Amino acid sequence: MGTTLTKAPESAAHTVDAAGVAARIEHVSKSFATPAGQQLVLDDITLDVRQGEFVTLLGASGCGKSTLLNLVAGLDRPSAGAIATDGRPALMFQEHALFPWLTAGKNIELALKLRGLPKAERRPRTEELLTLVRLDGAYGKRVHELSGGMRQRVALARALAQDSKLLLMDEPFAALDAITRDVLHDELSRIWRETGVSVLFVTHNVREAVRLAQRVVLLSSRPGRVAHEWTVDIEQPRRIEDAAVAELSVEITEELRGEIRRHGQH
Amino acid sequence: MGSTETTTPAPREGQERDTHDLAGLEAGLDALDTVQTGRPPLRETLVQKVLPPVTAVVLVLVVWQILVWVKVTDGYKLPAPDAVWQEVENAWLQGTLLEYIWTSVSRGMFGFLMALAIGTPLGLIVARIKFVRAAIGPILSGLQSLPSVAWVPPAVIWLGLNDKMMYAVILLGAVPSIANGLVSGVDQVPPLFLRAGRTLGATGLRGTWHIVMPAALPGYLAGLKQGWAFSWRSLMAAEIIAQSPDLGMGLGQLLEAGRTNSSMSQVFLAILLILIVGIAIDLIVFSPLERWVLRSRGLLVKS
Numbered sequence: 425m426g427t428t429l430t431k432a433p434e435s436a437a438h439t440v441d442a443a444g445v446a447a448r449i450e451h452v453s454k455s456f457a458t459p460a461g462q463q464l465v466l467d468d469i470t471l472d473v474r475q476g477e478f479v480t481l482l483g484a485s486g487c488g489k490s491t492l493l494n495l496v497a498g499l500d501r502p503s504a505g506a507i508a509t510d511g512r513p514a515l516m517f518q519e520h521a522l523f524p525w526l527t528a529g530k531n532i533e534l535a536l537k538l539r540g541l542p543k544a545e546r547r548p549r550t551e552e553l554l555t556l557v558r559l560d561g562a563y564g565k566r567v568h569e570l571s572g573g574m575r576q577r578v579a580l581a582r583a584l585a586q587d588s589k590l591l592l593m594d595e596p597f598a599a600l601d602a603i604t605r606d607v608l609h610d611e612l613s614r615i616w617r618e619t620g621v622s623v624l625f626v627t628h629n630v631r632e633a634v635r636l637a638q639r640v641v642l643l644s645s646r647p648g649r650v651a652h653e654w655t656v657d658i659e660q661p662r663r664i665e666d667a668a669v670a671e672l673s674v675e676i677t678e679e680l681r682g683e684i685r686r687h688g689q690h
Numbered sequence: 691m692g693s694t695e696t697t698t699p700a701p702r703e704g705q706e707r708d709t710h711d712l713a714g715l716e717a718g719l720d721a722l723d724t725v726q727t728g729r730p731p732l733r734e735t736l737v738q739k740v741l742p743p744v745t746a747v748v749l750v751l752v753v754w755q756i757l758v759w760v761k762v763t764d765g766y767k768l769p770a771p772d773a774v775w776q777e778v779e780n781a782w783l784q785g786t787l788l789e790y791i792w793t794s795v796s797r798g799m800f801g802f803l804m805a806l807a808i809g810t811p812l813g814l815i816v817a818r819i820k821f822v823r824a825a826i827g828p829i830l831s832g833l834q835s836l837p838s839v840a841w842v843p844p845a846v847i848w849l850g851l852n853d854k855m856m857y858a859v860i861l862l863g864a865v866p867s868i869a870n871g872l873v874s875g876v877d878q879v880p881p882l883f884l885r886a887g888r889t890l891g892a893t894g895l896r897g898t899w900h901i902v903m904p905a906a907l908p909g910y911l912a913g914l915k916q917g918w919a920f921s922w923r924s925l926m927a928a929e930i931i932a933q934s935p936d937l938g939m940g941l942g943q944l945l946e947a948g949r950t951n952s953s954m955s956q957v958f959l960a961i962l963l964i965l966i967v968g969i970a971i972d973l974i975v976f977s978p979l980e981r982w983v984l985r986s987r988g989l990l991v992k993s
């Protein structure tokens with residue numbers, strides 16, 4: 425078992441997990457120092473993402489979803505507990521986070537370069553990735569020349585360029601209009617099936633969570649704990665307007681509301 | 691836990707068809723959404739960018755000529771425009787005009803390049819290392835407000851009346867600007883880029899090279915621009931004060947010589963040349979560079 429303690433995350437945290445697990449989050453807590461004292465944001469989270477699995481993490485605003493994702497990405501360290509991932513995960517943000525001084529293609533190539541891919545292989549691999557996100561011909565485009573949806577697709581291609589086993593996504597489509605978001609859901613589902621990458625996808629949109637995931641994990645707020653989990657057996661390909669998606673969404677929404685209501689009672 | 695939903699989905703078309711539809715939809719969205727950018731036509735540039743300054747210069751010349759005609763002051767205090775033009779012509783015919791300019795510009799440029807080579811790593815170190823920033827950050831920004839002419843007397847005493855002293859004054863004027871520009875450029879790098887860089891594996895020196903430096907480029911360029919202005923000013927101050935046959939005839943020396951000869955037209959010529967060189971270097975080197983950087987990042991707002 426490649427579980428590594430958080431004491432030395434830089435050196436050995438990202439060890440390959442033999443048991444078919446892309447990410448193992450064990451008893452992870454995180455608190456931040458605030459003027460009002462220590463604020464416990466995540467409390468004893470235990471969660472596995474299996475290899476090739478698509479998990480969505482759902483929760484009210486401010487419940488610690490981004491915090492958890494940052495911990496898994498290695499951008500921050502947990503206060504307690506351990507996180508083990510199969511290699512360094514790729515991370516996609518709500519904002520595209522593309523570098524404006526590079527073209528779309530060069531953004532992807534930079535990821536390949538930093539991953540250590542030989543120079544000669546970078547251009548062809550970049551073209552492949554652009555084709556995968558259906559942006560052939562966008563290689564030389566500047567970031568500001570792309571639409572919001574195209575930017576997120578380039579960002580997705582750049583994340584995939586890291587060739588990580590695990591893709592972390594922090595509300596990547598939240599800023600897009602409904603039609604574009606719908607299209608990107610289809611694309612993400614297709615790419616997930618084609619590449620076999622494991623995905624941990626954060627959202628506060630219940631329908632989006634059900635539309636995409638094999639498993640939905642609901643986090644409670646203050647502190648964030650795993651409140652509930654659903655396995656989604658709806659057949660792929662799905663649509664966000666499918667009756668089955670709607671039905672499960674209603675159930676999950678009810679649960680989420682219950683979680684939020686609890687906070688109003690004291 | 692694990693309550694499972696199993697619903698039979700509505701019968702749907704084959705997946706092939708689905709992907710095909712999707713590609714079409716996506717292409718439509720992309721086409722609708724894409725921002726069209728292009729350069730304005732030449733005529734427009736001429737009318738909007740060239741005409742206004744030309745008008746201003748002509749206006750200044752007209753007012754100047756009128757002031758001379760109405761004899762607002764003695765002739766030796768205010769030479770006529772054509773007297774100054776006569777100076778230009780004479781200097782040109784004697785072949786000294788370009789020599790004056792080249793003496794100063796080559797000095798200024800060489801000094802500026804040295805300032806660049808020193809100010810860049812210095813700025814990077816101040817921006818990235820907390821201790822160094824706390825130690826010399828305030829001094830560096832304080833130095834920026836010290837008029838560089840103040841360095842001329844000590845530089846003359848330490849180094850003597852020679853080129854070394856000129857370069858020392860230029861460095862003291864330009865290095866703080868360049869370093870400070872880079873520091874503020876680095877400070878303004880959006881944290882999102884740093885986090886994105888880290889997840890891509892750009893940490894340490896690779897992060898500095900691939901993320902921090904390019905992200906800080908606009909601030910750095912602003913610092914360079916100011917650094918050049920300071921180099922040029924410091925050099926002129928040094929040239930005016932330091933007169934010596936070994937130093938050759940730069941624009942500052944020309945100005946001082948005009949004063950000692952009581953030749954107001956020569957003084958005007960020198961001032962004009964100093965001004966023109968300063969503007970020209972900015973127009974030829976820095977403005978295009980700055981505009982190119984901003985345009986390529988979509989930061990140039992068209993008015």
Ligand SMILES: Nc1ncnc2c1ncn2[C@@H]1O[C@H](COP(=O)(O)OP(=O)(O)OP(=O)(O)O)[C@@H](O)[C@H]1O
Pocket residue numbers: 456457458465483484485486487488489490491492628
């Ligand atoms: N660096 C920090 N220092 C102090 N408090 C923090 C820090 N980062 C996050 N928090 C707090 O932790 C809580 C969870 O933040 P987080 O961004 O993880 O929530 P989230 O679930 O991603 O919310 P949203 O849906 O709005 O993105 C918030 O109350 C926030 O104020």
Ligand SMILES: [Mg+2]
Pocket residue numbers: 489490491594
């Ligand atoms: Mg968040």
